Amino acid sequence: MVKSIRDTTILNNGVHMPWFGLGVYKAKAGKEVENAVHHAIELGYRSIDTAALYENEASVGQAVRSSGLKREEIFLTTKVWNTDQGFENTLRAFETSRKKLNVDYVDLYLIHWPGRDKFKDTWRALEKLYREKYIRAIGVSNFDVHHLQTLAEDAEFTPAVNQVEYHPRLTQKAVHQYCKEQKIQLEAWGPLMRGRILDHPLLVELAAKYGKTPAQIVLRWDLDTEVVTIPKSVHRDRLEENANVFDFTLSQADIERIRDLNQDERTGFDPNEFLF
Ligand SMILES: NC(=O)C1=CN([C@@H]2O[C@H](COP(=O)(O)OP(=O)(O)OC[C@H]3O[C@@H](n4cnc5c(N)ncnc54)[C@H](OP(=O)(O)O)[C@@H]3O)[C@@H](O)[C@H]2O)C=CC1
Numbered sequence: 001m002v003k004s005i006r007d008t009t010i011l012n013n014g015v016h017m018p019w020f021g022l023g024v025y026k027a028k029a030g031k032e033v034e035n036a037v038h039h040a041i042e043l044g045y046r047s048i049d050t051a052a053l054y055e056n057e058a059s060v061g062q063a064v065r066s067s068g069l070k071r072e073e074i075f076l077t078t079k080v081w082n083t084d085q086g087f088e089n090t091l092r093a094f095e096t097s098r099k100k101l102n103v104d105y106v107d108l109y110l111i112h113w114p115g116r117d118k119f120k121d122t123w124r125a126l127e128k129l130y131r132e133k134y135i136r137a138i139g140v141s142n143f144d145v146h147h148l149q150t151l152a153e154d155a156e157f158t159p160a161v162n163q164v165e166y167h168p169r170l171t172q173k174a175v176h177q178y179c180k181e182q183k184i185q186l187e188a189w190g191p192l193m194r195g196r197i198l199d200h201p202l203l204v205e206l207a208a209k210y211g212k213t214p215a216q217i218v219l220r221w222d223l224d225t226e227v228v229t230i231p232k233s234v235h236r237d238r239l240e241e242n243a244n245v246f247d248f249t250l251s252q253a254d255i256e257r258i259r260d261l262n263q264d265e266r267t268g269f270d271p272n273e274f275l276f
């Protein structure tokens with residue numbers, strides 16, 4: 001059982017990654033994201049998920065530096081965006097992200113989307129940066145089983161993490177199973193289904209049963225199914241609510257009831273259709 005906000009999963013290269021963190025997609029650069037990161041750190045969060053796409057890396061870096069935490073006390077993830085895929089482009093994109101974050105190294109660097117045919121070259125760039133110790137762990141995002149299999153054909157390192165859309169309406173059975181077998185840590189994006197599932201009667205029922213909120217039930221379900229979770233909020237009360245999931249656990253029967261809500265329903269792109 002994951003017992004504390006500081007608990008970590010040990011990735012396939014031995015790096016510790018917090019089970020719980022803050023996502024900052026759509027958190028505006030400047031005060032909005034800086035305040036969210038400050039509140040989160042005060043509340044005990046130790047992992048932040050950003051991306052070049054989100055255009056807030058500089059503010060995230062600034063907020064972490066001014067929080068007073070030592071660099072090694074925070075786990076920073078960022079991602080290479082689709083238009084920067086390819087070997088040389090990725091090396092350049094990483095350097096841009098690293099400078100914006102104003103850090104010597106990034107904890108986790110992900111290929112944001114697989115796309116059509118550049119992800120192998122992109123992966124070679126991540127492997128180089130990993131070997132050179134600019135990145136502590138390298139991974140992917142939105143990869144289906146077939147993408148992972150194709151990547152494995154000539155990769156030196158197995159991805160440490162696959163970050164995919166994951167919530168009760170999209171339980172990713174095949175990807176989850178494959179990642180378990182390959183020791184790839186699954187990470188949930190959109191864990192709250194971007195707010196669209198919190199009034200579901202089952203979640204409301206379970207919230208009453210456990211004395212929690214529907215958001216807390218869903219986030220606990222992530223942890224109880226061994227999936228790293230990074231809910232986004234820019235509001236202190238919600239940041240606190242979302243993090244308050246370490247004093248209970250769901251029964252196996254309730255875990256299965258939530259899993260049964262699956263309808264393979266996405267809020268974002270289908271990686272097999274989002275081609276570039
Ligand atoms: N790799 C990828 O392709 C993707 C990665 N991500 C990452 O995953 C993170 C999380 O996913 P995201 O898409 O943001 O969606 P989430 O499922 O985390 O939902 C975020 C939305 O829910 C609201 N919210 C947060 N907490 C609560 C609460 N307790 N009660 C009610 N509403 C709440 C937020 O609003 P408010 O801020 O106003 O509180 C926001 O509108 C992203 O921020 C990003 O870091 C996301 C999408 C794709």
Ligand SMILES: O=C(O)C(=O)[C@@H](O)[C@H](O)C(=O)CO
Nearest residue numbers: 025026051053112267268269
């Ligand atoms: O937030 C991200 O990291 C994304 O890649 C997505 O939000 C994606 O671009 C999308 O779903 C846009 O609607």
